[in-house]
Amino acid sequence: MKSIPHFPSQTFRLAASAAAITLITGMSASAVAADNGKYRIGIVTFLSGAAAGPFGVPASNAAKLTIDTLNSGKMLAPYTKIGINGLEIETVLLDEAGGATKQAEEFRNLVQRQKVDAVIGYISSGDCLAIAPAAEELGVPTLFFDCGTSKVFETVKNPKYLFRTGLDAVVDNVAAARYVAETRPNIKTVASIQQNYAWGQDSWADFSLSLKQLLPNVSVVSEQWPKLLQGQYGAEISALSVSRPDIIHSSFWGGDMEALMLQGGARGLFDKSVAVLTAGETGVETFKSNVPNGTVIGGRGPYGAFAPKNALNDWFRPAFTAEFKADPTYPAYKMVQAILALKAAAEKTAKPGVMPTSDQVVKGLAGLSFEAPSGTVKMARTNGHQAVQDVSFGEYRFDPKTGKGSVANVKTYAADCVMPPDGSTPADWIKAGFPGAKCK
Amino acid sequence: MSFPKHLASSTGSAVAIAALVFAAGTWVLPPWLAFLLTLAFAKGLVVLGVVIQMRAGLVSFGQALFYCIGGYIVGLASQSLGISDAFALLALATGAGILMALACGWLLTRYREIFFAMLTLALSMILYGALVKSSALGSTDGFNVAAPSFLGWTPQGDAQKQALYLLSVAVAAAVAIGIHRFMVSSLGRVIEAVRENELRVEYLGLSPRAVLFSNYVVAAGISALGGGLTALASGHIDPDMAVWTTSGEFVFIAILGGTGHVFAPFIGAIVFSVIRTFAIQEAPHFWQMTLGVVLLALILFLPKGLWSLIARDKPAEVAT
Amino acid sequence: MTTLIAILLDGAIYASWLFLVAAGLTIIYGVMRVLNMAHGSFYAIGAYAAAATVGWFFSGEHGNPYLSYLLLVGCALLAGVILGVVIEQGLLRFLMGRDEILMVIVTYALLLILEDATKLIWGVDPYFAYQPYRLLGISDIGDILRFANYDLALIAVAVFIGLAAWFVLNRTNKGRLLRAVIHDREIAIAMGVNVNAMFAATFVIGAVLGALAGALTAPAISVTPGIGVEVIVLAFAVVVVGGLGSIGGAAAGAVLVGLSRSFAVHIAPEIELFVIYGVMFLVLAFRPQGLFGQTLARRI
């Protein structure tokens, strides 16, 4: 308040600064991608935070490997054409960390500033829900490769541009319940330990409902809800031990799952109770002897350790292992699958060598059936926007001689056996006793 | 002796000019930038709530509480009550924020410094916990918010985004003018006096707690408004809105912009969004580090924030 | 009965861990008035250093497996000293005396930088150092409960560190000087205490404690990005509940939070998510300065 600002200069300065900001941001607008004749794909996956290690980075590694291979034209049939439809693929990689609002903003940046031709990504269900309407609004082919929420296609009822090339989490838990009921029909008690967030809550709801249908006499003896990324499960392990369950269902993933198995294993929790880990596949390589043989694990589809033997898998698995010094886990498989889906769709409808339009891509993708390292994938639900695949569960086996883990007693469930038909919500379908399910 | 009038009119007209410039941008700016600005203006409102508390010497590490309440009220009112009008939704959000502040304010205004910071943090985390446990509200996935109507007009497609952008410009401008008046008002200046010396304020015959309480409520109202606007613009809400790192981001932006003027939080929010967008794009693996370095550099070399670049040759209009 | 024993033991183990995490934070705050957000990063870096080294140690024949415990502690010391010296001498030294809240923000910036730096050094793949966790075996408590001896040893370590801190502060000359600084910085300066040296030493000790907490936790968890951020708020809560700057307070806060959480897990697992914040809120509502905090009377 020392000096009295002059009216014009003050106004001018404020207005000038406002204008300067507009200019600066406006200039950044000119930094948009030039049209260079390449097919641009935005890849969004966790590069930081707890989901980076188990999911994000394997997925982005798989994307790099696949796109490099496609660009070199050395991919196996039917994907021998260079890049996508003969056009080289260019990648824009983004970190999925930071929350749904930020992702909604970055998604627009990807499409409108970076001018990507398609987006593949999103592990977090919250991010998928936020992106879904934006994808439809902006009219860019968007492939969710991993997120498991069953609400995606409740949010966007008649999707045109939105696809999910992987399975949702309902399938995992129905299949897990079936596996348990078939392999351990005499169990009496079940306990649960889930990360306290949507994924954990939904997973347990689906699993417990399904198990009630299949084994009505099983009772729930303990439900534990530790915070996501808590890392220390001492009290929970004690509580589970005290409740003496026959099986312990958990949708834990990544570091939390490994920590739980490590701590629980050391304290003998799994000597009497069998753990059922719906996302256990990412740990097959790291569990070693810490996890007892017989632990039931799933891979969220026929991925990773559950992947079938076929030519594409024979290429993918060794190539990935050679380049990244680690076996590909399910997120890696799901990423390859999404990229191959995009390629197959574009090449199905666009003229060879010509840049495929968004409409051509989504037309090709709807109802598409294509080959992936996980086998044949059919885009068969929700008007051809939701992938349909078999789901496998199995038991963990560790070989002390080779020091490697693997899966045994694998049972595979056909999609029609574990997936609710179009138009019915998962909970209702399960409660009604899986009407229309076709199991072998 | 016409200083106050000049002051008011100069900031008022500057806000008006800036608002007009940005409004004109509706038809010029690329859509992604308009969207970035929409969210930045909304965020700027929340940050303004942090800033006016900083003027009282209180740093809230839980402003996300009101941001989240604003967002969820908009989402719930639109989903459950079927209210689609943007103005009604924003009014509800602001009202809810104010109600919450009225309930918590009596307790919180007993605290200062780090204790205030930690208690605000605790409150926002309790809301976070409650939302995470609410499966009906989508738990951590949150839920989507339908596109709003504007006084009976429901635009589609691009017009929808443009309308939201214009709405955010208008709301930001209106709040900026209002808060500027508030900052130079009797109460607004007493707030600074409370920061400087509570004891003296008490012995002048005023209640420092009552002053801080009104300030807290105002801050809550505009932060909830910002949250509501964010919900409308991004079309999605989830409990992450209440988590402490979100509050940390608001404090970050407040420091970035500075506390010298009502414009500062908006400038801070825009610059922050631009820096982050480019950091994420250019260094997807190391964008946090980029932000951290920028923040440190600011504290070391530009302690009064970006605003001091603009108002360099005179002491801040509202002393900090 | 079994449940009660479980509650108490689980609570004690968790409290020990909380105390280890919070001790360094509260010491740094007590002496320097810096609420160090980067403490979480010290924890994470200690965990990574330990997990990487122990992982290497067990990857081949590198001697007696019990040496791995020495390695854990050694890594924590090394990581803590390096971090502490570099950050205190390279940055904080220039900012001392600034507003407390500003210092929170400075350390928040450090946290952002260190999070990515950790990623740069160790990548995002998980690290395991489970061997030391299993090496000590398990104890049967009753016929159902089994506890890992490593966890039980953690209680001993926490008690030892608490007692050591008490001894240093109350029974040594340096410690008394430190308490003088905690009690009244101005007078301590006036009395000729070399406050700068005190600050440097305190920050290094705090950093070592943070890294030690990480290193000792590493064998029980999978060390992944983000573990640091998770512990910050937890440590804050403990320290605020106990009273900022008080070692005894940190211990009391850790026990209160640890037992409350353990009760919640066994009796009402649904509310586990709220317990920590609920305890913090309740304590602050009735005792604003925390359980062991001092209120400073103002002289007018």
Added chain:
Amino acid sequence: MSAILETRGLTRTFGAVVAAMNLNVRIDQGEIVGVIGSNGAGKTTFINMVTGYLPPSSGEILFDGHSVLGRQPRAITRLGMVRSFQVAQLFPKLTVLENALVSLVAAEGPRPSFLCPLDTPQRRAKADAIFAEFGVSRYRDVLVSAVPQGARKLVDIAMALVSQPRMLLLDEPTSGVSIEEKFALMDTVMAVVRRHGVTILFVEHDMEIVARYVTRLMAFYSGEIIADGPPKSVLGDARVQELVIGHHLDINALGVAA
């Protein structure tokens, strides 16, 4: 003459320490009362109790015939009893003018407006008049933190007087002020106080100042009043000289006010 401030049996203990013991004080309208006593004698404790900063352990406080026991300092201020402080309590990062404007707005009522600006021509004029009265006009637009000690003390007292109180309690108004400035400061303050007819009580260490300005003097010793009366008799009291002043005092050399 009616009593403006009266205390009955005012006692305050801090643990085992007795800071004030059974203080019975009656101050009439228009008096100028000086308080002397060594450190810890209970002078500031007395002021803190009657202005509501410190609750007494027991006793009664009447201001203008009404009990003010248990009232907040702000309520007591509003009743017309104000105080200054040993260390000037101002708003250091605001200018002197802004300091005065804040006190002016506080004097207008307990709920400052959140719409009307603080800085109005009317308030500025009032502030300028006060500055002229206290002779601090040249510091008007300077940040308080940059104002010299003596002027700061004056501003502190000026702010207390803005609300036109009926009683003013000054806690060592000349502490921290150089010897040369002390008398000028007190002359200024006393002139203003007299003009406004304010009853005044002030704590002071400097016997010359006490002797020159007060009409009545109270001597505190370890929480009790050991002498109360005209300055001449109090200063001449042997116990006061022994316990409070610490040496023999030549009363006549001080020029005690009549």
